[in-house]
Amino acid sequence: MDTAVVYYILPTALVLIGLAGIILPALPGLPLVFAGLLVAAWADDFTHVGWVTLVVLGLITALSFLIDFLATLYGAQRVGASKMALWGSVIGGIAGIFFMPIGLFVGPFAGAWIGEYYQTRKTGQATKVGIGTWVGIMLGTATKLALGLCMLGVFAIGWFF
Numbered sequence: 001m002d003t004a005v006v007y008y009i010l011p012t013a014l015v016l017i018g019l020a021g022i023i024l025p026a027l028p029g030l031p032l033v034f035a036g037l038l039v040a041a042w043a044d045d046f047t048h049v050g051w052v053t054l055v056v057l058g059l060i061t062a063l064s065f066l067i068d069f070l071a072t073l074y075g076a077q078r079v080g081a082s083k084m085a086l087w088g089s090v091i092g093g094i095a096g097i098f099f100m101p102i103g104l105f106v107g108p109f110a111g112a113w114i115g116e117y118y119q120t121r122k123t124g125q126a127t128k129v130g131i132g133t134w135v136g137i138m139l140g141t142a143t144k145l146a147l148g149l150c151m152l153g154v155f156a157i158g159w160f161f
Contacts (some may be wrong), residue, residue, distance in 0.1 A: 007043030011036040022144045023104065025093040030064040031149050037155045038068030057151050063103070064147050068140050075136015081116060081129040088115025089133045109134040 014036030021027025034057055041049035078085055092111020096103030113130035117123065 004043070008040065011040035011043065014039065019145075020149055021142045022148055023141060024079065024097060025104070027099050029147055030061045030151065031146060033151055034058060034061040037151065040155075048160075049155060049158040053154060056154055056161040060147055060151050060154070064144050067143050069149070071140030071143065072136045076133045077128065078136075079128045079132030080125070081112065081133055084119040085112045085116035085126075085133060088112050088118075089137065093137070105134075107161065108137050126158070 014032050015025065018029050018032030018034075018036060021029030021032055022027075036105045037049075037057055038054060041054060072086070072089065076089070088111035089108040090111065092107040092109070092114070094107070095102075095111070096105070096107020099107070109130040112133035116129040117126035120126065
């Protein structure tokens with residue numbers, strides 16, 4: 001196999017896995033997208049995409065970490081979630097991977113609910129926290145998906161213009 005083909009298959013695979021990773025909590029979504037775009041630029045000897053574009057892509061990737069953290073925190077804090085509920089939503093999100101596709105949506109809610117119920121023993125509060133945490137995670141996921149598409153757009157602009 002020609003090495004040039006490998007240089008373009010690898011970045012494509014990284015970008016596609018990264019885009020899937022935006023939705024799947026076990027995969028580092030946007031860092032993989034960034035890695036794929038970086039490898040594509042490197043394979044082209046940075047002829048089309050230079051350091052300015054790569055810095056912008058790196059900043060977008062860094063922003064994704066902040067957004068992921070803040071969106072979940074915002075959703076949870078807005079409804080008064082305990083630390084136990086936050087940990088529960090993380091554990092539930094990871095456990096949800098094994099029960100695809102429903103588990104991806106139910107896992108964070110169930111984990112937050114269990115964590116909050118364990119902390120407070122109040123069903124109503126646990127339900128409110130579960131929903132709030134889930135909404136925060138979904139908003140964060142939608143925002144990261146938009147950032148991923150933005151990264152592809154920035155790369156395309158850098159490549160073609």
